[in-house]
Amino acid sequence: MLGVIMSGHGAFASGMEAAMLQVLGEQEQVIAIDFPPESTTQLLEQQFKAALEQVDTGDGIVFITDLLGGSPFRIASTLVMARNDAEVVTGANLQMILEMMLERDELTPAEFRVQALECGHRGMTSLADELANRSRAECANEGI
Template identity: 30%
Template sequence: MIGIMVVAHFNLAQEMAAAVELIVGKQEQFEAVGIFPEEDIEKIRGKIIQALKMVDSGDGVLILTDMFGGTPSNISLSFLEEGKIELVSGVNLPMLIKLASYREGKTLDELARFITDYGQKNIYLAQDVLKTRKKD
């Protein structure tokens, strides 16, 4: 099974992981890494390496970060390895919930591409949704 890591600023990763567990239950090979301003690059890299070891069973690891260009993404990018470690930025809760039921039997590339598309499609402007419902 593909391992999942969420790497984000402060406690965002841990809180998203807690929400996933509350909604769909405890996840195997799923780790959250929080990045804090007082940590130097080597400490952050060490935390990411430790989490990678915990989630990698040989099928690859998908790292999801909060925003492209931020420290979590920038440091995580140094771990990219084709077919083994992939990164998707802009993580949201619907993406993580979907990953809970969708990562079996997929290649890392298939999963990364699917979840990127899924995340983008699960962002809504409330007034547009409500207008559509009023028409029905």
């Protein structure tokens, strides 16, 4: 099973973890690491390295971060570049995290990355778009 390290600015990671636990229950090999304003990039790197040792069982690692170009993304990226069994996915949303926690035991890190991006995009919608899609589907079912 892939190990997952979630991180982001402020309480992003612990908030996503709490929501994930509420919906899915306890998840193995998942660590959430917040990056509050008083933290430093050196401390975050140390936390990531310690988390890697905890969740890495040899099946691969995926970092899930909040923001492209942010400190959690950049530090995770430098750690992943030294490995061939790890990926970084950024721009996370709860839809993507929930779906991917249920799928990760059958995926390689690269497959996880591809599927996570699809899940994340699918989770981005609006009420107007969903109602329009439903209307189109109803018309198609009625042969209109």
